[in-house]
Amino acid sequence: MPVSTRSQILSKEDESGETTAKTEHIEKTQMRNPHHGLKEKLKSLTLLYEQQKLVSMGVKNQNFKPQEKNILPLPALDRCGSFKTEERDSNKQQLPPFVPLNQKETLPTSTTSAEKSPVTRENPIPNSTVTKTYVLTQPPNPNPSFDDAKENVAANGDRIVGFTCPRKAPVSTTVARKLSLGSQMEARRAKTGQEMDPLFERQSNGNSRIMVFVRLRPMMKKEKEAGSRSCVRIVNRRDVYLTEFASEHDYLRLKRVRGRHFTFDASFPESATQQEVYSTTTSELVEAVLQGRNGSVFCYGATGAGKTYTMLGTVENPGVMVLAIKDLFTKVRQRSCDGNHVVHLSYLEGIVAAGLSQYRAYSTDEVMALLLQGNKNRTTEPTRMNETSSRSHAILQVVVEYRTRDAAMNIVNRVGKLSLIDLAGSERALATDQRTLRSIEGANINRSLLALSSCINALVEGKKHIPYRNSKLTQLLKDSLGGACNTVMIANISPSNLSFGETQNTLHWADRAKEIRNKAYETTEELVQDGVTDAEQAKLLLEVQKENRELRVQLAKQQQKILSLQAQSLAANSSPTPPPSGSSILSPPPSSNKANDKRKPKTKSAEETVRELQQVVKALEREIERMKRDHSVQIKKRDEKIRELSLKMAKYSEAEGLKMLVTRTSLRPRETTNGEVKTPGHRFLSPAPTAKKRTFWDITTANSPSVTTANGRKTRSHVNAEPVAPPSMLLQLANQCLWSVLILGPHIANYIIQPGFARQRLSPYKQ
């Protein structure tokens, strides 16, 4: 990502408070003639260098003791009484043009004589509130306790152009607050020196701002071997001081002091543990997610700066993702008595989001397994900077649904989403490998990071249009940047001076990101209607359908039972009136009187049985009638639906230009029945029962269809001639089960197999 260019000329007063004559001379000369000769410049610089050398030697001999224990001196520093500095930037071609600034800041004075004079400097970045270049104000300490300083002195005979800075809060905090977002909260903190609740601070002005943290990784063995030195110092877990080293062979730049100071919500030195990083940056967001708010954490930084280490970590030192999930599950378990929680997870490589799968997770182990699986699938390749460089962005999204009851006992569904994002490295192509496929990836990554930077800029500048659509990454981060979401950015940096450019870049964008304000976050909460969600409705529907099927099976069984009972009763009816002897070959042979006597009590009991059976049959028939009624009600409802649909269809076809068809249909003579005009929609209706329903007993006893023929005899063969009412369902079933009845005996079979019955069965289908 490009970094803004700034060059500035700083003035500094010496310890006595007076600008040295030499510096004045240089300034005047420069003002007079901007193209002043190099020779003259060199001369003055050499003079100045000699002076400095003398002064610093003199100070060393004075056995200086800093009065403030928190002031950390830096050995071998410039002790110029007065000098002019010009900021040099190795990434000059990437930097935006110089913008004259009017914002001026003043460092607080300290107790040492060297610090009495305030150092005035300009803030070089428009809208940037913290970044500043500063100059040394303290004398060196003969007993430096500052590791970086030691390292700096030891290294290759190069000298540091840098700064010292206080370890304690007062100076840095005051400066930071003064320079930072200017919110009332911060001003109050600056005044009272009290630490504030970050959540409270985050919500100042109604909006939530992005919380920005910086994490410095330890120097790697490889870097040490390459002779690199630490150029970053973290002070008071908040301030970051960035130093650029100058080579002593670079004679022209020997007098230049280059140092940048940034302040963030918290800054983690190399010694910070994973747990510490998690608790400070993310634990709060996890809590908010459980309340139905959205949160997102993303790591940003150069390749090999420690993003993946921070987000995923190792098995021994799990990172933010794992700790967040663990914490989430612990909290969910603790609150499981309050309501139901459902946790959904997805882990994606951010370049392509299609085909993203979502998993339901039940435990932390499952999440770890998913993460490991996801990371295995993730594209990683060794680059010059990192052996296992992530060549893609990875996003772990955790959606927590929490169902509980509110005060009014309504069921409330809260949904919170936590996005944990490990961005791919933000290195320049040069830092990786320009000649391979990696450079193409690098270009893609950088394109999306460029898109990210334009979004950050647009958000900071309060533009209406935020170019989220420029890359998939920014589309995915849309919620996190400028949405209703708590957002945390962790900027990862390397301590090595070899990565100075990348570190400066990262810090610059992190600093810029502090100014992004998200919308005031809301709780995603919905009231569940009647306590039933869509999923539950679908489940209910399935259950009802299953129940329906079971009921139908039961009904069929009942009907079969009825039929068998009817058959039994018929058999019983037929037995008390045996056909006259000899009338049928099927009739039993006449028996003796004794046998007749024996049969009498049997007949009585059979009558009773028949009566009982008739009662049972009637009860069952009533049941069937009731079912039929229900059925007809359902059919009516369906008819209504069909009518509605047909009306809609008609309207639709009318709208689609099918008017002709409709018109022709409407021209057709309408059917009339009993004076009622039937519409075409009538066809969809089930036929209304037209005749009185007859019971089985009506049919079998009194209502056997018959007509009087020409010869005056009644016959059942012409039943088709008269209008026949639809037979009862019972009758239909009775006929369907005819063969099952045959086993009951020859009498009953003889009775049932009659032409009338057969025709009766067929007649409705014929019509």
Ligand SMILES: Nc1ncnc2c1ncn2[C@@H]1O[C@H](COP(=O)(O)OP(=O)(O)OP(=O)(O)O)[C@@H](O)[C@H]1O
């Ligand atoms: N805080 C830390 N403590 C110990 N080791 C660390 C720390 N941060 C990073 N490292 C180590 O530094 C190396 C590079 O870190 P990491 O892979 O996380 O970088 P990265 O920023 O994700 O790189 P890339 O963008 O290329 O994927 C790894 O070997 C990692 O173990």
